Amino acid sequence: MDNLTTLVRKINQKLINDYAEVSGDKNPIHVDSSFAEKSQFKGTIAHGMMIVGYFSDFMDRIHGSDWSQTGRIKVKFRNPAKPGDTLSISGELKRQKEMATDSVVTTSSKYSLQCHNQRGEFISSATAEVVITDRISH
Amino acid sequence: MSRSTKVYLENIDEGYCFPKIKTFISKDLIENYMSVMESNRRLSKTGALIVPPGALASFTIGELLSNIHLPPGSVHMSEEIISAGELEIEEEINIEVAIKNKSVKSDYILVSLVFNITKTATNNSVLETTSVLVIPKESTDG
Secondary structure (H helix, E strand, O other), rough: OOOEEEEEEEEOOOHHHHHHHHHHHOHHHHOHHHHOOOOOOOOOOOHHHHHHHHHHHHHHHHHHHHHHHHHEEEEOOOOOOOOEEEEEEEEEEEEEEEEEEEEEEEEEEEEEHHHHHHHEEEEEEEEEEEEEEEEEEO | OOOOEEEEEHOOOOEEOOOOEEEOOOOOHHHHHHHHHHHOOOOOOOEEEEEHHHHHHHHOOOOOOOEEEEOOEEEEEEEEEEEOOOEEOOOEEEEEEEEEEEEEOOOOOEEEEEEEEEEOOOEEEEEEEEEEEEEEEEOOOO
């Protein structure tokens, strides 16, 4: 298992625009600065799903293919990420539980994940779980 | 102001199922996504390039957003993703979307949308996601 190295991502408007193109989510709050200036956020914000993607990448670096097969994640958005922000995505293993039968060992790992910006403001939190089943060869 | 032909979430009820969406996940789409996200290539145990769960969840929301109207001030509150299996690139998927919960408050609406994504070829489930949105109420006249 890999260690829990913090993932760092810099957010700028080009990145947000590129994400809007590839995801298909072109809501003006993300891509139209004159529209977004009048919103409660006073400017454009990154897509919440971009943060979800970073959390998913974080878990993929630890568990690889198992993450795509059995992973589950629940993300709460606390504050918006904005152009100019540098995001740090970090996490810790909270609980690992192993159950064994004659033929399989099932390991459940639960994580607590966080995303902060360069000012230490809380952008998002998540809980993630992955279940790995290994067959025992006799 | 005239309202567009898009579906207005405030006008549809809990339990509503959107028309099923079919879409193709191409190699270019995934490589573009990985480039934007500064993400590493993901390979299955057989060596095939696979679709990251975050990418798949993002595309499905993008597909739905092209069919619904989200008023200014709408906020994405939370997102849950449950993987059920790997999806290799160059596969067609079915996306089923339903309104799981909807509660109307004085000036906003809380909506939970559930997405079920299956492979068209096998009908095997690959992902289930739940998106919770807060949508400000809009005037429905005109």
